Amino acid sequence: MTDALVPDIANQKAAQWWRQAVVYQIYPRSFADSDGDGIGDIPGIMSRADYLASLGIDAVWLSPFYPSALADGGYDVADYRDVDPRLGTLADFDAMVAALHSRGIKVVVDIVPNHTSDQHAWFQEALAAGRGSAARERYIFREGTGVDGELPPTDWQSTFGGAGWERVEDGQWYYHHFAVEQPDLNWAHPEVRADFLTTLRFWSDRGVDGFRIDVAHMLTKDLTEPLPSTSQLEEIPRDGNHPLFDRDDVHEVYAGWREVFNSYDPPRTAVAEAWVETPERRAKYASADSLGQAFNFDLLVADFDAAQFRTIITDNLAQAAATGSSTTWVLSNHDVTRHATRYGLAPLNGRTVKQGTEWIAAGGPEDALDRELGLRRARAATLLLLGLPGSTYLYQGEELGLHEVAAITPEQRQDPAFFRGADYDGLGRDGCRVPLPWTASGSSFGFGSGGAHLPQPAWFGAHAVDALDGVEGSTLSLYRRALELRGELQADEELRWIDTGRDDVLRYARPNGWEVVTNFGSEPFELGPIAGVVVLSSGEASGATVPGDTTVWIAPAV
CATH class of the missing domain: 3.20.20.80 (Glycosidases)
Known part of the structure; x- marks a missing residue:
């Protein structure tokens, strides 16, 4: 090189x-x-x-x-x-x-x-400018339905509950997927x-x-x-x-x-x-x-x-x-x-x-x-x-x-x-x-x-x-300890799954020799012979035994 x-x-x-x-x-x-x-x-x-x-x-x-x-x-x-x-x-x-x-x-x-806030300068301008204005084109304004436009343009609902349309003083409606104070922008503009x-x-x-x-x-x-x-x-x-x-x-x-x-x-x-x-x-x-x-x-x-x-x-x-x-x-x-x-x-x-x-x-x-x-x-x-x-x-x-x-x-x-x-x-x-x-x-x-x-x-x-x-x-x-060790564990972006013989235990290896074992079950899991040392545990791991609801990191032997 x-x-x-x-x-x-x-x-x-x-x-x-x-x-x-x-x-x-x-x-x-x-x-x-x-x-x-x-x-x-x-x-x-x-x-x-x-x-x-x-x-x-x-x-x-x-x-x-x-x-x-x-x-x-x-x-x-x-x-x-x-x-x-x-x-x-x-x-x-x-x-x-x-x-x-x-x-x-x-x-x-x-x-x-x-969306913006309804306090954004653009939206305040849109409210003041009225129907058909260039300012309203930045948002999604529509005429209502019903005899006098008193009903919203559609029956769309807001994620936060209630109607997805809000009527303004001059009778038009604007769309807000979220809160009424969050008018959606018109991204075609x-x-x-x-x-x-x-x-x-x-x-x-x-x-x-x-x-x-x-x-x-x-x-x-x-x-x-x-x-x-x-x-x-x-x-x-x-x-x-x-x-x-x-x-x-x-x-x-x-x-x-x-x-x-x-x-x-x-x-x-x-x-x-x-x-x-x-x-x-x-x-x-x-x-x-x-x-x-x-x-x-x-x-x-x-x-x-x-x-x-x-x-x-x-x-x-x-x-x-x-x-x-x-x-x-x-x-x-x-x-x-x-x-x-x-x-x-x-x-x-x-x-x-x-x-x-x-x-x-x-x-x-x-x-x-x-x-x-x-x-x-x-x-x-x-x-x-x-x-x-x-x-x-x-x-x-x-x-x-x-x-x-x-x-x-x-x-x-x-x-x-x-x-x-x-x-x-x-x-x-x-x-x-x-x-x-x-x-x-x-x-x-x-x-x-x-x-x-x-x-x-x-x-x-x-x-x-x-x-x-x-x-x-x-x-x-x-x-803190996990983030300190993570730099040594992260050699590249691959992993290999290792069979544990149990459906409730996951074990994977990184190409640089580090292993991670998680026991999702309640019964302890025996690691067996390992070519390394347990350097970190989320719980009270003892030797080669991983308790339930616990993850351990195994570092390669030096």
Whole structure:
């Protein structure tokens, strides 16, 4: 190898950082509050930069921090190129990026392109401009039906419950797939497309390394009259030509985005949140000409079950190989019940309660949740994932072993899905967005001096950072050690399954000799003779015995 090739190979590796990255998701309003107003902020994140570095993560992903009325936790964006003044300033953002970069941590930000806030300047202009105006063409406005247009254009429903159309003062209706405060954009409009290219450059120029694209499969729509009814929509296959979802022409948008990403050195990365029907449809978002990577959410709806995990892992690695991308592993995020709780719930009809919806809707009865079992399984599942090829996304607080918070009264809730009566994850998503505990005591467990915007339960104290820091066997110590060892385990992007003789035990080997064994059952599993040493266990492994609900990592003998 010539010396001239060495820098080029190093540059290529640097540009591909995302392929095997561990990305830590921060929900800014619930991470750390620097000014005591009860809401987490950008300076708060910066104040915890050393903590983030101590975890050993490769990047942080920030959920929306833009100006917002918080109709949907920040996913109703009023200005895509600024910071919500309650969370800080652009100068604060720049300082945070510098602080994270100086510690070797990349920064990924959320982009919300399907809709704006109803407070966005464009939408306010559209309301003022009236029927037939150019301003309304940026959104999806239609005349109503009925004698005087008093009925909505169609019977489409919002994901958050209620009608998907809202009537404005002059009688027209606008479409909102999500909350009424989130009008959908018209992606056939050239100004919409051009403005988002400007937004991508704005943040890239400020040092952002990548973007997470919210509901990436929903931007483009075919709204040719007559519009179909809900029942007609349900009969149309989502194969690229559906009027509302996962249309092939959305990749024309992303091809333009890819040109912007590739104009930077190294290229900016992107990952699609794309809830689509088949692996083939998902692959389009993960292609090098489109966004480059797409979330695989399969484990969010899987039981703690060996067969399900093996099928999901095998299928997603095959999909990644077919696209030339890498897959993403995720067990928790800001939209679902925390996995420690999902795995500790009593069986329902022979299966674990999916995402905890029934448990939350019932008020979180303690007799239905085995907290110790759930955490034990959560630790095992996380260690299994961190050994896999591909990138892993961690959600803030899972490294503390946090469970879902169900004890939130109706008066305290903030999720629009709850207020609109939507059948959406029990009583909504507030329970996984409760501000983090940093100290075992004190105001809001160290989150901030002025309390927390969602109620923190008393049991948070035992899960606080300072209660777990440096404690051998704690979940925080487990995460830190796993991320420290992961660099040695990740030689390439392949694995080989090893037969264990048991349906409830998974074992795989990486080409560099590392092995990962997960016992999903209750009976101990004997490893037998191993050509290595157990270097990490999610539970209390003893010698060559792997207890139930436990994962171990085996390193090759030196």
